[in-house]
Amino acid sequence: MLTMNKINKIYQTDMVQTHALRDFDLQVNEGEFIAVTGPSGSGKTTFLNIAGMLEPFSSGQYLLDGVDVGRLNDNQCADLRNQKIGYIFQGFNLIPDLNLYENIEVPLRYRGIKAAERKRRVEQRLEQVGLASRAKHLPQQLSGGQQQRVAIARALAGEPRFLLADEPTGNLDSLMARQVMELLEQINREGATIVMVTHDSELARRAPRNIQVVDGQLADFTLYQGNPAAAVGA
Amino acid sequence: MSELKPIFNALRRSKVGAILLLLQIAITTAIVSNSTFIINEKIAYLDQPTGYSEQDIFSFEVMSFGKDTNFKLQAELDEQALRQIPGVVDAVMIDSVPLSGSGFASTFRLRPTGEKSKGVNASMFQGDEHVLNTFGVKVLEGRNFYQSEIMVTDNYEQYPNIALITKVMADTLFPDGDALGKSIYRGDFPLKIIGITDMMKGPWLSSERKDRSVILPFVMARKLTQFMVRTEPGRRTEVMQQIEPLMLQLDSKRVVENIQGLEQVKDGFVAPDKLTMRMLLVMVVVLTLITALGIFGLTMFNINKRTKQVGTRRALGARKSHIINYFLVESVMICIGGLVLGAVLAVLLGQQLMQHYSIAKLPLLYVGLTALGVLLISVCSVIGPAQRAANISPSVATRTI
Numbered sequence: 038m039l040t041m042n043k044i045n046k047i048y049q050t051d052m053v054q055t056h057a058l059r060d061f062d063l064q065v066n067e068g069e070f071i072a073v074t075g076p077s078g079s080g081k082t083t084f085l086n087i088a089g090m091l092e093p094f095s096s097g098q099y100l101l102d103g104v105d106v107g108r109l110n111d112n113q114c115a116d117l118r119n120q121k122i123g124y125i126f127q128g129f130n131l132i133p134d135l136n137l138y139e140n141i142e143v144p145l146r147y148r149g150i151k152a153a154e155r156k157r158r159v160e161q162r163l164e165q166v167g168l169a170s171r172a173k174h175l176p177q178q179l180s181g182g183q184q185q186r187v188a189i190a191r192a193l194a195g196e197p198r199f200l201l202a203d204e205p206t207g208n209l210d211s212l213m214a215r216q217v218m219e220l221l222e223q224i225n226r227e228g229a230t231i232v233m234v235t236h237d238s239e240l241a242r243r244a245p246r247n248i249q250v251v252d253g254q255l256a257d258f259t260l261y262q263g264n265p266a267a268a269v270g271a
Numbered sequence: 272m273s274e275l276k277p278i279f280n281a282l283r284r285s286k287v288g289a290i291l292l293l294l295q296i297a298i299t300t301a302i303v304s305n306s307t308f309i310i311n312e313k314i315a316y317l318d319q320p321t322g323y324s325e326q327d328i329f330s331f332e333v334m335s336f337g338k339d340t341n342f343k344l345q346a347e348l349d350e351q352a353l354r355q356i357p358g359v360v361d362a363v364m365i366d367s368v369p370l371s372g373s374g375f376a377s378t379f380r381l382r383p384t385g386e387k388s389k390g391v392n393a394s395m396f397q398g399d400e401h402v403l404n405t406f407g408v409k410v411l412e413g414r415n416f417y418q419s420e421i422m423v424t425d426n427y428e429q430y431p432n433i434a435l436i437t438k439v440m441a442d443t444l445f446p447d448g449d450a451l452g453k454s455i456y457r458g459d460f461p462l463k464i465i466g467i468t469d470m471m472k473g474p475w476l477s478s479e480r481k482d483r484s485v486i487l488p489f490v491m492a493r494k495l496t497q498f499m500v501r502t503e504p505g506r507r508t509e510v511m512q513q514i515e516p517l518m519l520q521l522d523s524k525r526v527v528e529n530i531q532g533l534e535q536v537k538d539g540f541v542a543p544d545k546l547t548m549r550m551l552l553v554m555v556v557v558l559t560l561i562t563a564l565g566i567f568g569l570t571m572f573n574i575n576k577r578t579k580q581v582g583t584r585r586a587l588g589a590r591k592s593h594i595i596n597y598f599l600v601e602s603v604m605i606c607i608g609g610l611v612l613g614a615v616l617a618v619l620l621g622q623q624l625m626q627h628y629s630i631a632k633l634p635l636l637y638v639g640l641t642a643l644g645v646l647l648i649s650v651c652s653v654i655g656p657a658q659r660a661a662n663i664s665p666s667v668a669t670r671t672i
């Protein structure tokens with residue numbers, strides 16, 4: 038579903054050149070749940086942003102569902118993001134002036150979905166994350182864990198097949214983090230492919246496949262098969 | 272675009288920025304529409320037709336200091352000499368100069384003092400049968416004075432009993448249009464209307480009596496007199512240069528002063544109005560610039576503080592055009608709110624100005640045009656920041672906390 042071939046990303050600031058990704062190769066298959074770990078500054082967010090088409094890459098090839106992302110123009114990228122990708126942020130990124138219902142509606146409006154269908158989907162997602170009774174609340178009236186669940190509902194509303202999460206539990210305490218993790222696992226069981234960056238090794242171990250980014254490259258990856266004890270290196 | 276509702280809802284929740292902008296727009300609309308109206312009124316006042324070809328007319332004063340001058344005789348001699356200068360159409364000795372801001376006025380009634388009757392205040396001009404021709408003003412009905420009807424005197428023992436009046440004055444006193452041949456009274460003295468003249472503004476342009484004037488066939492010869500001269504087009508300067516030598520040649524015991532074109536006479540009177548107009552104009556320009564900058568700055572601020580939100584929206588699939596549209600629609604919404612409030616404020620301010628200063632009622636056209644202008648400024652000031660916002664990388668959603 039996702040194939041990256043020799044992706045390079047170089048950040049050019051006034052004097053310094055940062056090689057954030059070097060010859061980055063990765064293949065992600067439909068239905069996988071991958072946890073990405075690695076030291077700070079190693080390029081995890083950069084990788085996820087490129088995967089989510091939030092920023093361009095310097096060289097290499099990136100195929101998403103067979104589409105060569107490097108050849109798309111800005112509008113095509115926006116449309117593809119809207120249809121195929123759900124992005125979950127460490128800081129939740131709910132829009133503060135919109136209530137929960139309106140927040141979840143945002144990607145649906147960009148897709149031009151009719152009001153009745155939007156209502157159906159928003160309500161279904163609110164139900165799924167257990168916040169149906171809070172539809173009219175503003176984000177600031179919720180706890181962090183609740184906000185992240187709304188953000189997940191928003192990411193899911195457009196029924197993307199590919200969910201990208203950058204430290205989704207980074208701002209949450211461990212109980213809330215576990216709730217969010219359970220939600221993600223459930224979504225994965227329902228068929229979505231998930232790539233999640235995390236610093237939490239315990240959460241990482243719950244993912245069936247772990248990869249590590251070190252210094253802009255895929256260092257090694259470990260495949261846990263359900264039970265962490267049965268992990269096999271590759 | 273089905274975005275109207277969420278944009279409106281979001282606006283309601285993030286009040287401060289929007290309200291500041293809305294107030295700025297409202298105040299600008301109120302002040303600019305009233306000021307432009309006042310400026311236009313002033314321009315209309317300054318440019319109003321006076322009834323005179325001001326470029327061809329001039330006036331001057333003569334002050335005699337001779338002990339044994341025969342003023343009555345000298346007046347006749349002066350007028351004759353003036354009328355004979357090549358290029359002069361006509362000249363007259365007259366007691367007050369139109370548009371000058373100084374002259375005589377009195378109340379004229381339909382009946383003598385003591386009887387209740389309609390009356391109006393009007394300016395008075397006293398001179399001989401050459402007054403109208405020197406002014407270049409036509410008789411519309413009836414006739415001009417005959418030479419035999421003119422009283423040349425140096426005292427007030429007799430007073431004329433005929434008069435010419437302007438059309439506006441005739442229509443005010445006699446709405447049925449039958450003024451000719453009727454009498455009006457100055458105190459107890461009757462004056463028979465023998466002619467009705469075309470427009471000729473009186474000495475005070477700002478007064479409501481500016482269109483009501485009475486001409487009397489009465490020449491008062493004395494030490495201090497004024498003359499008016501009308502020349503053929505283009506020959507005024509040439510004639511004006513000959514005045515002082517000529518007058519002194521006729522009688523050397525006097526001083527000739529204030530030889531001035533009629534438009535200069537008028538300029539002297541309307542100078543304060545011109546100043547007010549210029550000050551208002553400067554104020555409107557400065558105010559418009561300041562508010563344009565203010566609207567621009569506030570819009571920029573309102574957009575810049577939402578950088579992360581824009582990144583998030585882009586990450587969720589917004590095209591650049593969606594972002595631009597969002598800010599445009601939002602700005603138009605605020606603007607419409609501001610313009611509605613501004614229109615109300617403009618009318619209220621107009622009413623206040625009307626009560627406290629002599630200013631006409633503010634026509635709604637001015638409010639409408641100003642509102643259109645402010646809308647244009649708002650839309651223009653939002654396009655730049657909105658475009659920059661649209662160019663924000665979606666990655667700021669992940670890179671900034």
Ligand SMILES: Nc1ncnc2c1ncn2[C@@H]1O[C@H](COP(=O)(O)OP(=O)(O)OP(=O)(O)O)[C@@H](O)[C@H]1O
Binds near residue numbers: 075076078081
């Ligand atoms: N916009 C940018 N301009 C310049 N350099 C950047 C930019 N974004 C990231 N970098 C650099 O690229 C490298 C990789 O950054 P990245 O954010 O991908 O790291 P990360 O693995 O997500 O780190 P963390 O675990 O702290 O989130 C870092 O050295 C960072 O400083």
Ligand SMILES: [Mg+2]
Binds near residue numbers: 081082083203
């Ligand atoms: Mg990161």
